[in-house]
Amino acid sequence: xxxxxxxxxxxxxxxxxxxxxxxxxxxxxxxxxxxxxxxxxxxxxxxxxxxxxxxxxxxxxxxxxxxxxxxxxxxxxxxxxxxxxxxxxxxxxxxxxxxxxxxxxxxxxxxxxxxxxxxxxxxxxxxxxxxxxxxxxxxxxxxxxxxxxxxxxxxxxxxxxxxxxxxxxxxxxxxxxxxxxxxxxxxxxxxxxxxxxxxxxxxxxxxxxxxxxxxxxxxxxxxxxxxxxxxxxxxxxxxxxxxxxxxxxxxxxxxxxxxxxxxxxxxxxxxxxxxxxxxxxxxxxxxxxxxxxxxxxxxxxxxxxxxxxxxxxxxxxxxxxxxxxxxxxxxxxxxxxxxxxxxxxxxxxxxxxxxxxxxxxxxxxxxxxxxxxxxxxxxxxxxxxxxxxxxxxxxxxxxxxxxxxxxxxxxxxxxxxxxxxxxxxxxxxxxxxxxxxxxxxxxxxxxxxxxxxxxxxxxxxxxxxxxxxxxxxxxxxxxxxxxxx
Amino acid sequence: xxxxxxxxxxxxxxxxxxxxxxxxxxxxxxxxxxxxxxxxxxxxxxxxxxxxxxxxxxxxxxxxxxxxxxxxxxxxxxxxxxxxxxxxxxxxxxxxxxxxxxxxxxxxxxxxxxxxxxxxxxxxxxxxxxxxxxxxxxxxxxxxxxxxxxxxxxxxxxxxxxxxxxxxxxxxxxxxxxxxxxxxxxxxxxxxxxxxxxxxxxxxxxxxxxxxxxxxxxxxxxxxxxxxxxxxxxxxxxxxxxxxxxxxxxxxxxxxxxxxxxxxxxxxxxxxxxxxxxxxxxxxxxxxxxxxx
Numbered sequence: 001x002x003x004x005x006x007x008x009x010x011x012x013x014x015x016x017x018x019x020x021x022x023x024x025x026x027x028x029x030x031x032x033x034x035x036x037x038x039x040x041x042x043x044x045x046x047x048x049x050x051x052x053x054x055x056x057x058x059x060x061x062x063x064x065x066x067x068x069x070x071x072x073x074x075x076x077x078x079x080x081x082x083x084x085x086x087x088x089x090x091x092x093x094x095x096x097x098x099x100x101x102x103x104x105x106x107x108x109x110x111x112x113x114x115x116x117x118x119x120x121x122x123x124x125x126x127x128x129x130x131x132x133x134x135x136x137x138x139x140x141x142x143x144x145x146x147x148x149x150x151x152x153x154x155x156x157x158x159x160x161x162x163x164x165x166x167x168x169x170x171x172x173x174x175x176x177x178x179x180x181x182x183x184x185x186x187x188x189x190x191x192x193x194x195x196x197x198x199x200x201x202x203x204x205x206x207x208x209x210x211x212x213x214x215x216x217x218x219x220x221x222x223x224x225x226x227x228x229x230x231x232x233x234x235x236x237x238x239x240x241x242x243x244x245x246x247x248x249x250x251x252x253x254x255x256x257x258x259x260x261x262x263x264x265x266x267x268x269x270x271x272x273x274x275x276x277x278x279x280x281x282x283x284x285x286x287x288x289x290x291x292x293x294x295x296x297x298x299x300x301x302x303x304x305x306x307x308x309x310x311x312x313x314x315x316x317x318x319x320x321x322x323x324x325x326x327x328x329x330x331x332x333x334x335x336x337x338x339x340x341x342x343x344x345x346x347x348x349x350x351x352x353x354x355x356x357x358x359x360x361x362x363x364x365x366x367x368x369x370x371x372x373x374x375x376x377x378x379x380x381x382x383x384x385x386x387x388x389x390x391x392x393x394x395x396x397x398x399x400x401x402x403x404x405x406x407x408x409x410x411x412x413x414x415x416x417x418x419x420x421x422x423x424x425x426x427x428x429x430x431x432x433x434x435x436x437x438x439x440x441x442x443x444x445x446x447x448x449x450x451x452x453x454x455x456x457x458x459x460x461x462x463x464x465x466x467x468x469x470x471x472x473x474x475x476x477x478x479x480x481x482x483x484x485x
Numbered sequence: 486x487x488x489x490x491x492x493x494x495x496x497x498x499x500x501x502x503x504x505x506x507x508x509x510x511x512x513x514x515x516x517x518x519x520x521x522x523x524x525x526x527x528x529x530x531x532x533x534x535x536x537x538x539x540x541x542x543x544x545x546x547x548x549x550x551x552x553x554x555x556x557x558x559x560x561x562x563x564x565x566x567x568x569x570x571x572x573x574x575x576x577x578x579x580x581x582x583x584x585x586x587x588x589x590x591x592x593x594x595x596x597x598x599x600x601x602x603x604x605x606x607x608x609x610x611x612x613x614x615x616x617x618x619x620x621x622x623x624x625x626x627x628x629x630x631x632x633x634x635x636x637x638x639x640x641x642x643x644x645x646x647x648x649x650x651x652x653x654x655x656x657x658x659x660x661x662x663x664x665x666x667x668x669x670x671x672x673x674x675x676x677x678x679x680x681x682x683x684x685x686x687x688x689x690x691x692x693x694x695x696x697x698x699x700x701x702x703x704x705x706x707x708x709x710x711x712x713x714x715x716x717x718x719x720x721x722x723x724x725x726x727x728x729x730x731x732x733x734x735x736x737x738x739x740x741x742x743x744x745x746x747x748x749x750x751x752x753x754x755x756x757x758x759x760x761x762x763x764x765x766x767x768x769x770x771x772x773x774x775x776x777x778x
Contacts, residue, residue, distance in 0.1 A: 070661070071659075071661040071677065072629070072661050072662065072663040072664070072668060072672060072677075075672065075675070075677050076663075076668070079671075104677060107675075107676070108675055108676040108677035108678075109675075109676035112627070112676075113627050113659060113677060113678075114627070114658065114659055
């Protein structure tokens with residue numbers, strides 16, 4: 001869940017449009033800020049100009065009346081100026097003497113004629129000829145000092161309604177946000193489409209590579225390659241060449257594995273021959289004894305007994321070999337007896353190396369797994385273990401079904417499995433089998449067999465030395481069984 | 486409808502007449518009026534900006550008298566009165582107060598009839614939020630007068646205060662002139678002044694024309710009925726014939742459709758000849774003030 005939230009794990013078709021959207025939002029924010037700042041500037045300048053013109057007009061209209069203290073003319077001038085400057089929206093205008101006494105105001109009830117407001121006077125003196133407007137404020141205030149040469153006659157203070165300016169800024173901001181939002185959405189969508197289109201060859205390649213991880217590399221269909229031009233075309237062709245060479249190598253490895261099988265067969269065959277050859281000397285001795293001392297009853301019985309036992313031993317060896325290597329007419333399930341067969345099979349080789357093979361057979365009846373690959377895999381591990389074991393040591397084979405898993409483990413007292421060999425057993429399926437000249441081929445074959453059955457191999461090096469190789473194969477489900485049948 | 490429909494030609498005619506007058510002026514190279522032109526002065530009785538009214542009045546008078554007519558308006562009553570007493574104009578519609586004070590120099594031409602009588606009242610108005618119940622309650626407030634030469638807009642209130650034994654500058658904290666009855670109403674309605682003296686006729690007309698303005702005021706006191714502002718002429722007329730024609734035109738106004746339209750705009754019923762004694766009540770107030778000093 002958290003992995004999905006990490007932006008690094010998002011697909012590029014999402015990341016690029018999101019990045020575009022993010023940049024657009026950033027650009028939009030910066031532009032909007034600039035536009036609004038400029039708008040506020042323009043509005044203020046405009047307002048200032050209008051206020052100045054308002055005050056100019058009013059000043060020239062009221063100045064003589066102020067000197068005469070003509071309340072009505074000043075009031076009338078204020079009213080006329082208000083009508084003339086409707087666009088400026090004057091809220092209130094106060095004309096006062098230099099000492100702060102009000103001559104007339106647009107709202108006489110609030111600023112009665114002749115009233116003296118010391119606060120107002122102070123503000124007027126401090127802010128003579130000032131203009132104050134803050135963006136977002138509801139009002140702007142302008143003060144004009146009227147003076148005849150050298151003498152202040154009075155002040156005009158005007159307050160203007162600026163709410164419409166704030167409303168204008170708001171509407172501009174909404175327009176900007178809406179436009180930017182729409183543009184961002186459109187560009188992000190376009191970006192998503194473009195990326196999806198541009199990334200299609202990559203997706204094709206990724207899918208093929210994904211297939212190659214589980215099976216062998218599958219070349220990209222020729223018509224798809226033909227359609228693709230430019231670097232992706234070259235990439236596809238390069239991939240197909242790679243797939244072809246992988247395929248060749250796969251074939252080669254299979255052939256090598258077959259040869260290895262034959263090789264191990266050869267070793268077994270020679271061990272078998274040795275097994276048969278050993279009693280043969282005794283049998284010929286018995287025959288020679290019979291020929292010369294056959295008339296002696298006890299000698300004869302003794303020799304015949306010898307022949308009998310020797311031939312029985314040979315028959316057992318031959319039977320086991322037959323059982324192990326007979327042509328399987330049809331796949332059959334792994335049986336408990338298969339493990340006993342393996343013990344018999346390995347016995348000659350083990351004896352040759354003076355190594356004991358002990359079996360802990362935990363199986364009962366049959367296990368729903370194909371017998372041939374499982375037996376071949378275990379046999380390879382046993383051969384390896386016997387080869388690694390010092391003289392007089394023992395190799396332990398145990399097998400059991402645990403839940404839905406078939407587990408077989410082979411333990412030896414050898415010097416420990418080399419890391420490279422362990423890598424072959426547990427590493428990726430495509431790991432090279434031939435890292436040091438054929439040593440790993442049997443193990444690699446085992447790895448392949450187990451992989452094909454959907455299982456895995458665990459390598460364990462217990463503290464007391466040696467190696468434990470654990471073969472873990474999931475049992476086939478009923479459906480698969482019926483498919484096989 | 487008829488009044489509005491006929492307005493444009495009248496205006497055009499006014500312009501033509503004015504242009505002709507200008508040409509005449511230039512040709513004569515003199516400030517004197519062209520021969521036969523009637524110069525009629527108007528005080529800012531109520532609608533001092535109503536150009537349509539002026540144009541129609543001019544148009545009617547020109548047609549009715551057969552003379553070119555020039556209407557002369559000034560900001561104050563005093564200026565018009567001065568024009569009249571110095572015999573620069575044939576006649577003028579002035580106020581009863583200057584008529585009384587300049588009685589020796591002037592003669593009465595006609596008196597307008599309002600609600601069928603040559604009489605009107607002076608009102609003292611206050612803002613409709615005012616709690617004043619009588620003129621005495623206005624002490625210490627700000628008062629708006631219309632014109633120092635106006636009967637209803639100054640004299641009546643002034644005389645009332647004199648009866649109370651006070652002078653405006655002592656009674657009110659502050660008093661100023663607005664030089665127009667409508668301005669008095671505006672000053673009181675806006676709160677610039679707490680009270681005002683206004684022509685009752687103008688106020689009643691304004692109640693009909695601009696109810697939203699008068700609605701912000703209420704009448705505190707109505708004076709007794711006084712003589713309506715008259716049309717007066719110099720005691721020695723500039724031209725007897727022209728003055729007679731002008732008087733005739735004024736008296737005949739109700740009978741003429743155009744004259745009737747002008748009267749309707751002025752909310753007047755007509756003009757009448759009245760004896761000068763009609764103005765005795767105003768003269769009494771002037772005397773009162775003279776005695777009060």
